[in-house]
Amino acid sequence: MAEQDQASPPLRRQLPPGVSFAAVTIAILALFYIVGRSTPTAPQSPYSGRSAEDFTATTTDGGTLRLSDYKGKVVLLNFWATWCGPCKMEIPDLIALQNKYGQKGFAVIGISDDDEAKKVQDFMKSNGINYPVAMATQDIKNQFGGIPALPVSILIDKDGKIVTSMEGIDPSKSVEVMWAAEIEKIL
Numbered sequence: 274m275a276e277q278d279q280a281s282p283p284l285r286r287q288l289p290p291g292v293s294f295a296a297v298t299i300a301i302l303a304l305f306y307i308v309g310r311s312t313p314t315a316p317q318s319p320y321s322g323r324s325a326e327d328f329t330a331t332t333t334d335g336g337t338l339r340l341s342d343y344k345g346k347v348v349l350l351n352f353w354a355t356w357c358g359p360c361k362m363e364i365p366d367l368i369a370l371q372n373k374y375g376q377k378g379f380a381v382i383g384i385s386d387d388d389e390a391k392k393v394q395d396f397m398k399s400n401g402i403n404y405p406v407a408m409a410t411q412d413i414k415n416q417f418g419g420i421p422a423l424p425v426s427i428l429i430d431k432d433g434k435i436v437t438s439m440e441g442i443d444p445s446k447s448v449e450v451m452w453a454a455e456i457e458k459i460l
Contacts, residue, residue, distance in 0.1 A: 323434065323435050324433050324434055324435075325340060325348075325350075325416075325417075325427070325429045325433050325434070325435050326340075326416045327339060327340050327341040328340050328412070328413045328416060330384065330407035330408060330409070330410065330413060331390070331407060331408050332405060332406065332407045332408075333385070333390045333391075333393045333394045333397065333406050333407070333408065334390075334394065335390075338382065338405055338407040340382075340429075340433075341433075343380055343382070343429075344431075344432075344433055345378070345431050346378050346379060346380050346431060347374075347378060347379045347380070347428070347429070347430060347431055347456055347459050347460055348379075348380050348381075348382055348428070348429040349367070349370065349379070349380070349381045349382070349426055349427070349428055349429075349452060349456070350382050350384060350417070350426065350427040350428075350429060351363075351367060351381060351382065351383050351384065351424060351425075351426045351427075352384045352386060352409065352414070352417070352420045352423055352424060352425040352426070352427075353383060353384070353385060353386065353423055353424045354385060354386040354387050354423055355385070355387050355392055355393060355396045356387070357386075357423045357424060359423070359424055359441060359442045359444075360423055360424040361400075362442060362444065363424060363442050363448040364400055364402065366447055366448035366449035366452075367381050367383075367402075367404065367448065367449075368400075368401060368402060368403050368404070369449045370448075370449055370452060370453070370456065371403050371404045372403065373449075373453075374456055374460065375403075377460055378431070378460055379456055379460060380404065380405075381404040382404060382405055382406075382407070383402065383404060383405065383406035383407070384406070384407055384408075384409045384413060385406050385407070385408055385409060386409045386414075386420070386423060387408070390408055393406060393408070417438075421440070422440055422441060424440075424441065424442065425438065425439070425440050425441075426438060426439050426448075426452070428452070428455055428456070428459075430459045431459070436455065436459060437455060439451070
């Protein structure tokens with residue numbers, strides 16, 4: 274009898290079917306809730322108040338774009354790529370912002386992190402992008418914190434000072450609505 278006691282497996286307490294699934298589901302939903310609640314609409318940039326350094330970049334058609342050419346305008350500098358899903362989601366809103374505020378001293382400038390300008394040109398044409406797009410360089414990305422993820426948008430005031438920035442997007446909110454209040458404050 275002593276041998277049987279040693280050979281029998283330890284007793285394990287089993288949860289009723291479905292309880293484990295419910296616990297995991299609740300944990301995942303709680304995580305989504307916490308992440309969603311922690312995403313501010315206009316986060317404070319670590320570069321706020323700092324002057325945006327001038328840069329020169331090559332546009333998708335081979336031209337030259339200088340940030341200093343936009344001095345006196347409010348600029349939304351948007352780092353993106355054609356392969357980036359969230360970037361593609363925000364483009365209609367960026368087009369709408371350019372349409373709404375372009376005549377009032379505002380400009381969206383796209384900085385593409387793609388490797389091929391032709392691919393970006395084709396994308397711009399097929400998506401009706403109505404603002405200039407230049408190709409990113411490592412130097413330009415480094416000026417703005419290295420751009421660790423895409424998309425990244427940086428709002429610059431008429432004096433060339435960084436007002437705020439946002440990394441990523443909140444799919445539950447329109448990019449146009451999130452930026453409109455900030456743009457209107459500084460126009």
